[in-house]
Amino acid sequence: TWTMVNIVEEQLERIREQIGDKRVICGLSGGVDSAVAGALVQRAVGDQLTCVFVDHGLLRKGEAEQVEKDFVAITGARLKVVDAEERFLSALSGVTDPEEKRKIIGREFIRVFEQAAREVVTESGEAGAEVEFLVQGTLYPDVVESGGGTGTANIKSHHNVGGLPEDLQFTLVEPLRELFKDEVRKVGEELGLPAEMVWRQPFPGPGLGIRIIGEVTHERLEILREADAIAREELTRAGLDRSIWQCPVVLLADVRSVGVQGDGRTYGHPVVLRPVSSEDAMTADWSRVPYDVLARISNRITNEVREINRVTLDVTSKPPGTIEWE
Numbered sequence: 421t422w423t424m425v426n427i428v429e430e431q432l433e434r435i436r437e438q439i440g441d442k443r444v445i446c447g448l449s450g451g452v453d454s455a456v457a458g459a460l461v462q463r464a465v466g467d468q469l470t471c472v473f474v475d476h477g478l479l480r481k482g483e484a485e486q487v488e489k490d491f492v493a494i495t496g497a498r499l500k501v502v503d504a505e506e507r508f509l510s511a512l513s514g515v516t517d518p519e520e521k522r523k524i525i526g527r528e529f530i531r532v533f534e535q536a537a538r539e540v541v542t543e544s545g546e547a548g549a550e551v552e553f554l555v556q557g558t559l560y561p562d563v564v565e566s567g568g569g570t571g572t573a574n575i576k577s578h579h580n581v582g583g584l585p586e587d588l589q590f591t592l593v594e595p596l597r598e599l600f601k602d603e604v605r606k607v608g609e610e611l612g613l614p615a616e617m618v619w620r621q622p623f624p625g626p627g628l629g630i631r632i633i634g635e636v637t638h639e640r641l642e643i644l645r646e647a648d649a650i651a652r653e654e655l656t657r658a659g660l661d662r663s664i665w666q667c668p669v670v671l672l673a674d675v676r677s678v679g680v681q682g683d684g685r686t687y688g689h690p691v692v693l694r695p696v697s698s699e700d701a702m703t704a705d706w707s708r709v710p711y712d713v714l715a716r717i718s719n720r721i722t723n724e725v726r727e728i729n730r731v732t733l734d735v736t737s738k739p740p741g742t743i744e745w746e
């Protein structure tokens with residue numbers, strides 16, 4: 421629309437003014453905000469921008485490819501990918517405590533991102549080259565929240581992967597500072613980003629790492645990724661994407677139950693479906709997903725993911741339950 425075109429044009433102008441001929445980096449997380457912010461800055465200053473994507477191995481099926489292929493194809497952005505799954509998994513080895521997982525993932529993320537930022541500087545090849553700017557996908561509500569002191573208790577340490585490494589010296593470029601989420605989505609559409617990226621539901625920075633109850637391993641991640649992909653596919657097919665806030669699929673990796681699949685007895689793991697409706701994630705209600713949709717998800721998961729022999733539904737509102745299980 422006309423106003424979106426205006427907003428985009430105005431932002432491009434401001435970004436060019438701020439960055440001048442300096443170099444800038446942007447951490448991509450797979451989320452909407454960093455993708456839109458990155459795409460805007462790319463359009464404003466082209467190859468002065470390098471995007472950095474730290475693949476911690478905890479993303480959902482297809483999300484890393486979306487960043488590495490679709491985002492690059494559409495925006496033409498220069499992208500540095502760091503495949504850090506092994507590093508994250510070895511740091512997480514033996515860890516089951518939720519806050520401990522968050523701390524480790526946050527810490528490793530910052531280390532890997534800093535290293536990548538240094539490499540971007542070196543690889544730029546110019547003598548004395550420096551990256552002076554860092555793009556952040558800060559939205560208007562984040563600005564209000566951090567300045568306004570809402571007085572709400574922070575029950576979990578929300579580390580936003582893609583967030584700012586504290587001891588790196590950068591000036592922030594925050595092209596989404598005045599926008600609400602729905603406006604960010606419109607800007608993303610205006611920039612030609614794919615619907616799956618623009619309409620992606622909220623996904624926690626620590627990713628599937630906090631949706632595996634128990635130790636996080638590569639094998640467990642593979643199992644959860646398959647189950648999660650099936651649930652997302654069926655919810656999308658049923659047209660429920662935009663009415664459901666998000667639907668975590670949680671793998672109870674340390675729980676086993678007896679089942680029967682084909683001719684044989686199985687001793688597999690349960691997953692929990694956690695579809696919720698919400699306005700802002702501060703409170704939430706469990707979504708009344710139609711039974712036939714739940715049935716399809718359950719049938720497909722137990723048929724297609726060998727290790728899972730039971731699908732359960734979480735019918736707890738928030739409070740008392742949080743949206744995520746960890």
Ligand code: XMP
Pocket residue numbers: 522576577578579580581622623624625626666701702738741742743744745746
């Ligand atoms: P809870 O589980 O606290 O989640 O009800 C509220 C919203 O926040 C997301 N979430 C996170 N996001 N880092 C994030 O960036 C985190 O550690 C984290 N933990 C929860 C959650 O997906 C929901 O949208």
